[in-house]
Amino acid sequence: MSEIRLRGVTKRFGDIVAVDDVSLDVKEGEFVVLLGPSGAGKTTTLRLIAGLERPDDGEIFIDGAAATDMHPADRDVAFIFQQYSLYPHLTVFGNLAFPLRSPRRRVSEAEVAARVQSVVQMLHIESKLGNLATRLSGGEMQRVAIGRALVRQPKVFLMDEPLSSLDAKLREELRIEPKRLHRTIGATIIYVTHDQVEATTLADRIGILEHGRIVQVGAPRDVYGNPASLGAAQRLGSPPINLLPPVLFDPATMPAGTSTVAIRPEDIVLHAHDTRDVLNLRVLEYSPLRHLLIMERDGTAIVATTMTERNFTPGQTVGVSLPLRSLLYFRSDGRRIPA
Amino acid sequence: MDEPLGTLDADFRELMCLELRKLHNALNATTVYVTHDQREAMAMADDIVVMSGGEVLQSASPHEVYHFPATVFVGSFIGSPPMNFLAVDGGVEAGAESVSLSGVAVSVPRTATSAAKALLGVRPEHVVIDERGALRGRVIADEYLGSHQILVVETALGVMRVRVGKDEGLVAGSQVGMSFAKERTLLYDASSGKLLPGAARQMAVNGSGNGGAYV
Numbered sequence: 001m002s003e004i005r006l007r008g009v010t011k012r013f014g015d016i017v018a019v020d021d022v023s024l025d026v027k028e029g030e031f032v033v034l035l036g037p038s039g040a041g042k043t044t045t046l047r048l049i050a051g052l053e054r055p056d057d058g059e060i061f062i063d064g065a066a067a068t069d070m071h072p073a074d075r076d077v078a079f080i081f082q083q084y085s086l087y088p089h090l091t092v093f094g095n096l097a098f099p100l101r102s103p104r105r106r107v108s109e110a111e112v113a114a115r116v117q118s119v120v121q122m123l124h125i126e127s128k129l130g131n132l133a134t135r136l137s138g139g140e141m142q143r144v145a146i147g148r149a150l151v152r153q154p155k156v157f158l159m160d161e162p163l164s165s166l167d168a169k170l171r172e173e174l175r176i177e178p179k180r181l182h183r184t185i186g187a188t189i190i191y192v193t194h195d196q197v198e199a200t201t202l203a204d205r206i207g208i209l210e211h212g213r214i215v216q217v218g219a220p221r222d223v224y225g226n227p228a229s230l231g232a233a234q235r236l237g238s239p240p241i242n243l244l245p246p247v248l249f250d251p252a253t254m255p256a257g258t259s260t261v262a263i264r265p266e267d268i269v270l271h272a273h274d275t276r277d278v279l280n281l282r283v284l285e286y287s288p289l290r291h292l293l294i295m296e297r298d299g300t301a302i303v304a305t306t307m308t309e310r311n312f313t314p315g316q317t318v319g320v321s322l323p324l325r326s327l328l329y330f331r332s333d334g335r336r337i338p339a
Numbered sequence: 340m341d342e343p344l345g346t347l348d349a350d351f352r353e354l355m356c357l358e359l360r361k362l363h364n365a366l367n368a369t370t371v372y373v374t375h376d377q378r379e380a381m382a383m384a385d386d387i388v389v390m391s392g393g394e395v396l397q398s399a400s401p402h403e404v405y406h407f408p409a410t411v412f413v414g415s416f417i418g419s420p421p422m423n424f425l426a427v428d429g430g431v432e433a434g435a436e437s438v439s440l441s442g443v444a445v446s447v448p449r450t451a452t453s454a455a456k457a458l459l460g461v462r463p464e465h466v467v468i469d470e471r472g473a474l475r476g477r478v479i480a481d482e483y484l485g486s487h488q489i490l491v492v493e494t495a496l497g498v499m500r501v502r503v504g505k506d507e508g509l510v511a512g513s514q515v516g517m518s519f520a521k522e523r524t525l526l527y528d529a530s531s532g533k534l535l536p537g538a539a540r541q542m543a544v545n546g547s548g549n550g551g552a553y554v
Contacts, residue, residue: 038348164348167375172419194348201482224485224505236485266486266505289381289405291464305486307464307504 002063002155002188003028004049009058011044018044020212021058026156029186031179035199035235036209042192045209046158049190050079063155073104078149082161084141086133092144093129096120099152119147122184123177139170146177150185157181159191163198178202196236200224208232230260230334239265239292239303241328248279248297253324255339259332265292267326268304271319278319286312295320340372344379356382377417381405389413406462407525411532414460414525420489420500423466424527427457431526431535438526441495443473447524450537456529463489463502465523468509472516474499478509492517 004026011019019041026032034042047053049060051072060067067075086095096116100107107115120126123143128136133144142162149157159178163171179202182189193199199206200220207217208231216228220236227233233241244261246254254261270293271278281295281302291306295318304320312318329337343359344352360383363370374380380387381401388398389412397409408414414422428439433453437446440459447459468490476494488508490501492515501517509515526535 037350168377169375169416194350196349197484200485220483220485238486264486289402307487 003030004156004188004190005061005064006045006049007059007061009045009048009055009060011041011048011053012056017212019048019055022212022214023058024207024214024217026188026190029188031182031189031191031202031204032207033191033193033199033203033205034207034209035193035196037194040209041212042194042209043160044212046079046160046190046192049075049156050077050158051075052079076152076154077156077158078152078154080145080149080157080159080162082164084145084165086141086144086148088132088134090133091129092120092125092131092133092136095133095144096147096151099148115151115153116147119150122150122181123147138166139174142166142174143177146181150181155188157187157189159189161193162191164193164195175201196238200236206236208235210235227328228336230262230330230336233262233328233330233336237264239290239305241265242268242302244300244302244322248300249322249327255329255337257331257337258329260330262328262330263322263326265303265305266307267323268302269321269323270304270306270310271321278321280317280319283312283314283316283318285314286310293318340370342374342376343372345374345376352376352379353382359383377419381417387417389416391416406523407534408460409534411458411460411527414527418462420463422460422462423499424458424460425494425496425499426529427459427526430455431457440474445473445519445524446521447526448522448537450526450535452528452535452537454526454528454530454535457535458527458529460525460527461519461523463500465520466499466501467518467520468501468503468507468515469518470516472518474517476515476517478511478513478515480511481508483508490515 006022006024009019009022022045034045036042044053048055051070055068062075087098093116096119097112100112100115120129123146125140125143128140163174166174175198178189178191181187191202203220205217206220206223208215208223210231216223216232223232224236241262241264246258246261249261281297284294284296286293288309291309293304293312295302329339331337344355347355356379372383384401386398387401387404389396389404391412397404397413404413404417408417408422411424425440428441431438431450431454433451434449436449437444438459474494476492476499478490479493480491482489487502487505490503490509492499492501526537527533528535
């Protein structure tokens with residue numbers, strides 16, 4: 001297992017800058033999740049690390065050694081694709097043994113059998129060894145794809161949305177698999193997803209990508225609680241963070257240059273409407289299911305969540321306070337203003 | 340509509356839920372929508388029909404399906420994380436207002452029916468971490484989700500999931516006590532998997548009961 005370093009890596013496709021001056025250090029044994037919308041450059045970053053693409057600028061180091069010009073096969077990284085890409089004509093055993101039978105590796109058949117066996121045990125697919133890869137459920141295919149990376153005992157695992165083509169319930173069940181893998185073998189993992197739940201539950205650190213640039217890297221709590229930009233603030237959080245115009249606030253309490261004030265829905269304090277320091281809002285809708293209260297003031301919607309079920313009727317007025325310590329201030333260009 | 344949003348990424352799917360519901364309202368349409376994604380179902384439906392193995396298990400408003408799942412399957416399928424189910428010692432008698440969970444008495448809404456083997460069902464947000472709580476367990480994981488977190492607690496009756504606030508995390512290994520929001524506990528017949536009718540059913544919160552068009 002080992003570390004990865006990107007230094008000012010840039011990749012262009014024609015006029016499009018897919019990855020723009022990205023620098024990132026992934027420590028040995030670390031689980032880093034790259035999070036961003038479609039087209040943010042997540043997959044291209046993984047492909048650059050794997051050597052499937054060559055950077056136009058910048059350098060890549062694996063284990064301290066310059067890897068920018070290294071052949072993909074010499075980098076000793078395993079890539080797990082979104083679509084599994086199993087060999088349909090082979091059995092589960094054949095798929096798992098395939099990387100070990102490469103002439104580059106010269107692993108004995110006894111060793112192949114032993115390694116495959118230990119991998120299927122770890123992934124709980126012992127009973128499926130004889131099945132053709134096409135005769136598996138989605139979850140089993142996903143496990144075989146992980147297993148095929150595991151048998152090689154690579155330095156680094158690169159996972160490209162490995163759960164996104166599974167159905168919702170199965171995705172939730174299998175979310176523990178990469179984490180378990182990480183704990184059991186202490187693997188270095190770079191994991192790409194657009195799913196914020198996967199990001200916050202799996203990652204040691206999250207890297208938020210936007211338009212090919214890394215806008216923030218940090219522990220999940222850090223990125224959620226202390227976002228560097230408006231984009232990063234909106235990337236995490238469900239329901240999303242509230243973005244409010246400065247007119248709702250006392251100018252004396254706001255830093256100069258504030259164009260947006262943001263607050264997380266769970267940080268809004270609801271109470272009776274006669275206390276001081278209160279903003280009176282009109283209720284638009286209350287969803288008891290998600291403990292979600294949608295309110296409005298002068299056309300600005302404000303969403304609050306409560307830990308327990310409450311009772312609200314559309315049209316009623318609710319007094320809320322927006323605690324100063326929970327407010328985040330942003331400039332018009334999206335940069336955070338330290339309070 | 341047959342899973343029209345299935346291949347979209349998460350953000351766009353949420354947006355499209357809102358758009359589809361608006362479209363439905365604007366057209367005054369009748370819509371039958373098929374999905375495996377409970378969030379889509381909850382966000383858009385007037386009524387949800389939960390199916391498994393070719394059978395309709397429950398057909399009701401999102402509120403009803405969430406708070407009073409007709410079967411153990413529905414309780415596990417709807418809700419993220421799913422409802423917790425704990426085996427009740429012995430069974431339950433009609434009229435009982437308390438059940439025993441591995442020797443600990445837990446009060447429940449009065450049940451109208453008896454069952455030889457029963458399960459107690461409770462949603463993760465209706466379990467309270469409570470030092471004096473009778474049910475004891477050990478935290479084995481803490482899933483951080485930004486706005487809140489899910490504690491995974493190992494107990495004598497199996498693994499429980501408990502929803503707590505974002506600043507109420509506990510390190511793995513902590514010993515905790517738990518109690519339940521009584522009016523939010525349900526009893527199920529363990530052999531048929533069906534909800535036992537009883538007092539809980541009448542204790543629904545007020546409100547429209549409709550998940551509405553908000554995602």
